[in-house]
Amino acid sequence: MHSFGYRLNGLLTFAVTILALMCVIASLSDNLNIPSPSAEIQIMNINWFQKQPKGSDEVILTMNISADLQSLFTWNTKQVFIFVAAEYETRKNSLNQVSLWDAIIPAKERAKFWIRSSNKYRFVDHGKNLRGKEFNLTLHWHVMPKTGKMFADKIVMSGYSLPEEYI
Amino acid sequence: MDWQGQKLAEQIMQVMLLVFAVVSFGAGYVLGSFQMMMLVYAGGVTLTALITIPNWPFFNRHPLKWLDPSEAEKHPKPQVAVSSKKKSSKK
Numbered sequence: 001m002h003s004f005g006y007r008l009n010g011l012l013t014f015a016v017t018i019l020a021l022m023c024v025i026a027s028l029s030d031n032l033n034i035p036s037p038s039a040e041i042q043i044m045n046i047n048w049f050q051k052q053p054k055g056s057d058e059v060i061l062t063m064n065i066s067a068d069l070q071s072l073f074t075w076n077t078k079q080v081f082i083f084v085a086a087e088y089e090t091r092k093n094s095l096n097q098v099s100l101w102d103a104i105i106p107a108k109e110r111a112k113f114w115i116r117s118s119n120k121y122r123f124v125d126h127g128k129n130l131r132g133k134e135f136n137l138t139l140h141w142h143v144m145p146k147t148g149k150m151f152a153d154k155i156v157m158s159g160y161s162l163p164e165e166y167i
Numbered sequence: 168m169d170w171q172g173q174k175l176a177e178q179i180m181q182v183m184l185l186v187f188a189v190v191s192f193g194a195g196y197v198l199g200s201f202q203m204m205m206l207v208y209a210g211g212v213t214l215t216a217l218i219t220i221p222n223w224p225f226f227n228r229h230p231l232k233w234l235d236p237s238e239a240e241k242h243p244k245p246q247v248a249v250s251s252k253k254k255s256s257k258k
Contacts, residue, residue: 011219
């Protein structure tokens, strides 16, 4: 510690190294949190169910999404990204996932909500397989931390189906 | 700063930073506020810098005893060996 600059450099380097360690421990502390989220989605109405001019099926529907995701938030959470996906099986693909709606929850207070909305993104199939199709609606979430590891999980809700004929 | 002072400054710096790291993490975790942790830690780093970096008098309690110039003349500096090598090459 021979001179002013030498001591300043030593102090700053040590301080930043310790800060990195603190961030690692903060991220590890997220594992102590055991979340218990809940969600429910109702399909209020199928507004549109037709073949597109080029040939693939398209659906427009209105959903009522309600969820309580407050237990996902920790002190190290910056925001939670959620999206709703429709999942179904066809002859061509064993799993089709179509994202219908998403949102960013910036704070714990906003994590308990309900919203009625039509699908933000188009529900289009690879082909004409949707008539009478049974599908699951899955709510996925990504818990984005302020520092460290991101956690992702989902709730699968099954039992939804499309009409047998085009509307 | 003298040698003892330098060692003391380094020890104080390391201990203080570690203590502030623990305290700020604890405060942030208990209060559930990441921002609180960062603020307390930043304050701690600044405080440590103020205590250990400038040349405070208490770091200079064992000053080195430099010899007087007259005393130094009685103990001449040893000759560098280059001159003897030059003599041998001239031969």
